[in-house]
Amino acid sequence: MELQQMLACRENNEQVIIPIFYHVDISDVKHLTGSFGESFDELVKNEQIDGKWIDEWKKALQDIGGVKGLNLAEMNDGHEGWLIQEVVSKVLLQLKERDLLVTDNLVGINHHVEEIMRLLDVDFRDGQAVEIFSNVGRAVGIFGMPGVGKTTLAKVVYNRLYHLFDGCAYLENVRERYNQVEGLKTLRINLIFQLGNRRSQEFNTSDEAMYYIKERFSNMKVLIFLDDVGDSEQLTQIAGDLTDYGPGSRIIVTSRIKDVLTKVKVIAQKYEVEAMEEGQALELFCKHAFGKDFVGDVDCTLSSAIISAGGRLPLALEMVGSCLFLKPKEVWQDTLEKLKDAPHEKVKEVLKMCYGDLEENHRKIFLDIACFFIGKDKRIAIYMWEDCKFFPREGIEALLVRSLVKVGENNELWMHDQLRDFGREIVREENPEESCRRSRLWNHEEAIATLRERKGTEKVQALGLTFDHGTDVCFSCEAFYPLCNLRFLKLGCANIEGRLQNPLPNLRWLDWRICTGKPSELPYFNVENLIILDLSGSLLPDLGFTKALKELVIDGTSIDTICFRGGSMEQLETLSACKCARLEHIYELDHLQSLSNLALDAAVIKTLPVSIGLLKKLQRPSLKDSDKLTEIPRSIGNLKELQFMDLSNSGVDELPHSVKHLENLKVLKMKGTHIGKFPEAIQNLPKLEEIDFSLCRNLQIQMHRDLAGLPSLRVLKLSYTRISHLPDSIHRLSNLKILEVHNCKKLQALPEFHPSVIILGFQKDVHSPGTVMPDYCRSVAL
Numbered sequence: 001m002e003l004q005q006m007l008a009c010r011e012n013n014e015q016v017i018i019p020i021f022y023h024v025d026i027s028d029v030k031h032l033t034g035s036f037g038e039s040f041d042e043l044v045k046n047e048q049i050d051g052k053w054i055d056e057w058k059k060a061l062q063d064i065g066g067v068k069g070l071n072l073a074e075m076n077d078g079h080e081g082w083l084i085q086e087v088v089s090k091v092l093l094q095l096k097e098r099d100l101l102v103t104d105n106l107v108g109i110n111h112h113v114e115e116i117m118r119l120l121d122v123d124f125r126d127g128q129a130v131e132i133f134s135n136v137g138r139a140v141g142i143f144g145m146p147g148v149g150k151t152t153l154a155k156v157v158y159n160r161l162y163h164l165f166d167g168c169a170y171l172e173n174v175r176e177r178y179n180q181v182e183g184l185k186t187l188r189i190n191l192i193f194q195l196g197n198r199r200s201q202e203f204n205t206s207d208e209a210m211y212y213i214k215e216r217f218s219n220m221k222v223l224i225f226l227d228d229v230g231d232s233e234q235l236t237q238i239a240g241d242l243t244d245y246g247p248g249s250r251i252i253v254t255s256r257i258k259d260v261l262t263k264v265k266v267i268a269q270k271y272e273v274e275a276m277e278e279g280q281a282l283e284l285f286c287k288h289a290f291g292k293d294f295v296g297d298v299d300c301t302l303s304s305a306i307i308s309a310g311g312r313l314p315l316a317l318e319m320v321g322s323c324l325f326l327k328p329k330e331v332w333q334d335t336l337e338k339l340k341d342a343p344h345e346k347v348k349e350v351l352k353m354c355y356g357d358l359e360e361n362h363r364k365i366f367l368d369i370a371c372f373f374i375g376k377d378k379r380i381a382i383y384m385w386e387d388c389k390f391f392p393r394e395g396i397e398a399l400l401v402r403s404l405v406k407v408g409e410n411n412e413l414w415m416h417d418q419l420r421d422f423g424r425e426i427v428r429e430e431n432p433e434e435s436c437r438r439s440r441l442w443n444h445e446e447a448i449a450t451l452r453e454r455k456g457t458e459k460v461q462a463l464g465l466t467f468d469h470g471t472d473v474c475f476s477c478e479a480f481y482p483l484c485n486l487r488f489l490k491l492g493c494a495n496i497e498g499r500l501q502n503p504l505p506n507l508r509w510l511d512w513r514i515c516t517g518k519p520s521e522l523p524y525f526n527v528e529n530l531i532i533l534d535l536s537g538s539l540l541p542d543l544g545f546t547k548a549l550k551e552l553v554i555d556g557t558s559i560d561t562i563c564f565r566g567g568s569m570e571q572l573e574t575l576s577a578c579k580c581a582r583l584e585h586i587y588e589l590d591h592l593q594s595l596s597n598l599a600l601d602a603a604v605i606k607t608l609p610v611s612i613g614l615l616k617k618l619q620r621p622s623l624k625d626s627d628k629l630t631e632i633p634r635s636i637g638n639l640k641e642l643q644f645m646d647l648s649n650s651g652v653d654e655l656p657h658s659v660k661h662l663e664n665l666k667v668l669k670m671k672g673t674h675i676g677k678f679p680e681a682i683q684n685l686p687k688l689e690e691i692d693f694s695l696c697r698n699l700q701i702q703m704h705r706d707l708a709g710l711p712s713l714r715v716l717k718l719s720y721t722r723i724s725h726l727p728d729s730i731h732r733l734s735n736l737k738i739l740e741v742h743n744c745k746k747l748q749a750l751p752e753f754h755p756s757v758i759i760l761g762f763q764k765d766v767h768s769p770g771t772v773m774p775d776y777c778r779s780v781a782l
Contacts, residue, residue, distance in 0.1 A: 004060045019069030020087065030065025032058065074745070086743060100155040100170060101408060105287045105318075108280035109149075109156060112273065116140055116157050119269040120250050122164075129161045132221075135247035137266035143258045144273035146418045147315030150254040151227055153273060157252060158225045166246070168223040169194035173417060174238065175230035181444050181466055185209060187238045195222055214244045221248040228417055229255045232263040241265040275312035282307055284314060288321030288403065302332055309339035315418060316350040322403040323354050351422045354402050365395040369405055369413050370423025371442040372464055372488060378411050383531045383550045383573075384508040388487060436460065451475050456482040467492030467513075480504060508532065547571070550594075555579055563587040570594065573617075578602060590614040596641075604628045613638040624648040624669070637661040648672055648692070655679045663687065671695050671717070678702065684709035694719040694740065701727060708732040719743055719761055726751055 009015045021029065028034035032041075040061075044054055072083050110127070117124035119140050121133045142150045162168040169191050177183050188209035195217055203209040222245045229235050235253060242251050242264045253260055261268035276284065285307050306324075310316040320339075324332055338353055358366065365385060373381050378396065385392035399405040406414045415423075424442065431437040435446040436455040441463045448465060450456050452475070460483050467473065477498035480486075486504050490511040509532040534553040547567075551574045560582040571594050577583060578601040589595070590611040595618055602625040612618070613635025619642055623629055630651040636642075637658025645662075646669040653674040659665075659681040665688055672695040682688065683705060689712050693699050699721040707713075708729045719742035730736070731752045741747055742761030750762060 001057075003064060004056060007060055007063055017064070017067055017069075018087070018091070019064050019067050020083070021069060021071045021073070022083075023072060025073070026065055026071060030062050032061065082743065082745075099159045101414075102152055102155045102159070105284065106152070106156070107284040107287070107314075108276055109153060112153050112271075113156055113160070116142070116153070116252075116271055117161075119271060120157075120161075120252075122161065122250075124160075127160070129164055132164055132248045132250070137242055137245065137247070137249050137251075139242055139251035139253065139261055139264055139266055139268045140271055141253045141255060141258070141261040141268065142271050142273060143255050143260065145313070146256065147313045147416075148273045148275065149314040150273050151417075152314070154225060154227065154252050154254050158223065161250070162223050165223040165248075165250075166221045167195040167217070168225075170225045170227070171238070172227045174226050174234060175228045176417075178230065178234050178238070182206075184237055188213065191224070191239065192216070195220070195224075210240065213240060217245050220246040222246065223250050223252075225252045227254050229253050229260050231255075231257065232260050235260060236263045276314060276317070278304070278307070278312065281312040281317055285317045285321045288318050289324050291325070302329070302336070306332065306336050306339065309336055310350060315416060318403045319350055319354050322401055323357060325401065348422070351419065354404060355422070355426070357402070358398060358404075359395075361390040362395040362398045364390055365392060366399055366404055367423050367427060367440060368462065368488070369399075369415055370420045371427060371440040372462060372490070373413050374415050374420060375412050378407055378413050380532055380551055380574075381413065384487065387508050387529075387531050387548075430459075448473070451479040454479045454482070456480070458482065458485050461485055462488035464488070464490035465492045465494055466490075467494050505529065510534070550574065552576070559583055561585040561587070564589075564592070566591055573597065575599070593617065596620065598622070601625050607631055608633055608636075610635045612636060615639065617641055620644040622646040623650055626650045632656055634658045640664060643667070645669070653698075655681055657681050660684065666690070666712075668692070674698055676700065678705055680705070682710075683707060686710075687712050689713060690715040690717075692717040693721060694742075696721050698722060700724070703727055705729070711735065714738070716740070723747055725749065 006015075006017055010017050024036050025034060028036040031037070040057075043049070049057075070083060070086050072080065114124060117129065120138055121136075123130040123133055142154055144150050158168075158170065171177075171187055171190060171194075174187065177187060180186070185203065185206035188206055189203060192209060192212060203212065224239060224245075226235060226239065239251065242249070243266060251264075251266075258270055258272065261270070275281075282303060285303060289303070306320060307317060310320055320335065324335060335353065339349060355363065355366070368381070368385075382392045382396075385395070396405065396407075400407070404415070404419060408414050427438050427440050430439060434455075435441060435443070436450045437457050437459045439459060439461045441447040441450060441460060444464075444466045447463050450460070450463070454476075456479065463483070463486060474495040474497055477496060483504065485506050487506050488509045489504075489507060491513075492511075493513045507530060510530060511532075511534040513534075513536060529548045531548060532551040533549055534551075535557065536553055536555045539558060547570060549569060549572050552569075552572060553574075553576045555576055555578045557577070557580055559577070559580055562577060562583065562585070569592055572592055573594050574597040575592070575595060576597075576599040578599050580600075580603055583600070583603040584605055586600075586605055586609055588611045589609060592615060595615050597620045598615075598618060599620075599622045601622055603623070605626060606628050607630070608623075610633045612621075612633060616639070618639050621642070622645075624646045625648070627649060628651055629647075630653070632647070632652060632655060634656040635658070636656065637660070639662065641664060642662050643664055644667045645665065646667075648669045648671040650670075650673055652670070653676065655675075657680075659679065662685060665682075665685050667690045668682065668688065669690075669692040671692045675693065675696050676698040678693075678699065678701040682691070686709075688710055691713065692715075694717040697720060699718070701718075701723050703725060705727045706729045707727055710733060712735055713733050714735050715738045716736065717740040719740045721744055723741075723744050724746040725748075728751050731754070734754065736754070736757055738758050738760065739753070740760045744761070747762065750759070753759070
């Protein structure tokens with residue numbers, strides 16, 4: 001009955017089950033055979049169980065037998081140490097959360113963290129959160145003026161705390177997102193998704209989502225961080241009155257107002273973040289102005305005066321310091337005078353000063369990011385800016401130097417909300433009364449009104465709608481005719497009637513999740529100069545006209561064939577057709593001579609065309625999860641620029657010998673494939689840095705295999721393979737840093753390694769007698 005309930009939770013709530021078959025055969029459980037079956041029959045007989053229950057129990061046992069789990073019998077001859085290690089690894093993997101991104105230049109934050117931990121009733125010692133003292137729900141509202149560091153402080157607290165909770169969630173830019181179309185519903189669904197660590201259900205209304213929150217998380221200890229909440233109404237509308245969560249739950253809220261927690265029904269505390277102390281402010285300023293912590297006597301007086309004039313606010317100090325880096329003393333003195341002239345609007349004055357210091361093209365890039373591209377891949381935006389002659393690489397560097405923009409770990413563009421609001425205010429000031437005469441329309445209501453009322457003008461350069469789901473809204477083609485200077489257009493799932501005859505000559509980026517229409521009815525936009533086209537989830541139109549296209553994203557479309565006209569797509573650099581469940585055929589690609597990134601993940605293709613070997617600039621082909629793909633053509637050896645190849649979980653079981661010619665290959669991933677032997681073709685690739693053969697359960701390495709021809713190899717992943725030994729030549733890999741051999745049951749000994757090598761998964765204590773591990777490696781085994 002317990003097993004039935006677990007499976008019900010798995011089905012209804014998508015909770016994870018990791019079955020452990022402890023001294024019992026999986027087949028016996030699934031088919032009720034052997035001693036396990038005998039015990040089941042005895043139970044049924046002795047307890048006189050109703051036939052209905054018996055059928056349901058049998059189904060539950062059959063279902064659990066089909067769930068991928070851990071089998072003691074397969075763990076190094078039944079050694080329990082291996083089983084324990086794998087259980088811990090799998091559970092940690094399921095529970096792992098990513099830290100929120102914070103700057104490396106943190107100054108004077110520790111005492112703030114300690115105080116907030118105290119208000120949250122957390123046992124916080126030596127910089128670590130040890131336990132939650134009280135089961136009574138608590139909330140802390142962190143407030144303060146813009147730029148004082150509220151979000152950074154809250155992120156640090158969250159990162160040090162989340163491991164103590166059953167679920168956690170971080171919602172950013174709440175104030176802005178709440179006011180968008182269906183903003184409340186979207187925020188509630190996002191909260192559900194993060195707390196439940198699963199795909200969110202479809203909710204017709206925000207009330208349905210709120211009801212689900214109350215039902216689903218009432219017994220769950222959660223940590224929720226809501227950033228930049230506008231008022232108490234927004235807080236309670238999104239997360240309830242905070243009594244709907246399990247004992248010990250904690251809520252962190254940042255806001256510009258101090259009374260944001262007035263409507264919550266748990267213990268609520270306020271914490272004001274004030275300007276930095278003078279010594280700490282000087283330290284932070286110097287990190288950006290000089291690249292070091294201290295300044296000499298000559299600079300100290302001027303530096304202190306600027307810090308005082310800037311209000312000792314972290315955002316202002318970071319930006320002013322970055323702007324003054326390597327600037328002459330005269331510029332520093334001018335900056336000081338500007339700050340003195342506006343003592344009550346210090347941050348805004350700092351922003352104006354830094355913005356005014358930018359070149360014209362740099363300002364355009366800054367405003368584009370503020371209005372549309374926060375969270376977008378920098379690489380994609382660069383395509384458009386390059387074609388518009390904005391010189392983006394120089395421009396982004398100028399913004400980075402001045403701390404006006406940041407680039408995240410996944411290459412995404414990021415901007416402080418204060419900078420975002422400042423940039424959007426600049427655009428509003430272009431024409432405060434008529435939004436249709438501004439350069440950028442990011443506000444959904446203003447953008448939709450411009451199109452519905454056909455008020456578009458030549459002033460508009462970028463326009464974005466935020467229809468995230470199917471919509472009945474339909475625009476006439478005539479609405480777009482006045483927008484002759486439009487270069488970015490995001491239509492969401494809006495519909496368009498009619499056919500445009502090249503009315504948008506400057507359009508470079510079209511993002512349109514088309515929900516209706518047959519392929520023959522498209523394209524609505526006959527645009528020859530398009531650079532970026534994102535049609536994820538649509539029907540795919542005839543794209544022969546897009547000769548200038550550089551980025552084509554057709555993920556999740558219903559296409560079954562990729563075939564471009566000869567002479568088209570000559571400038572295409574990125575083609576992404578991931579999760580196209582019907583994609584079976586790819587025809588000649590030889591005219592895609594600019595293609596460098598090809599992503600065909602989870603396609604059902606069986607082979608690649610031989611012409612792939614003619615794509616001289618191809619650097620990153622990805623075909624992971626394409627389990628019908630069984631072979632790679634020999635022509636792939638002609639791709640001299642290829643650097644990264646991912647064939648993980650595909651049907652490929654061997655590599656062609658021509659792979660030996662991929663002299664620039666750096667990363668090879670074949671995780672979860674049926675490959676049986678370590679490929680001879682890769683053993684002399686001079687730039688290969690990472691090899692991933694983990695979960696290749698048929699893989700063996702021949703003893704005579706010479707790996708010394710891989711001088712650049714840094715990471716070698718061989719976990720869950722059949723390897724019984726490693727060649728002695730492996731010790732000659734001087735750059736090897738990490739070797740992963742988790743659950744390699746047949747591996748009994750290791751050759752000698754350089755002392756710096758970290759070996760993951762090999763422990764003498766959990767191996768059978770006779771296992772040998774070099775003495776100097778034991779200390780680094782994990």
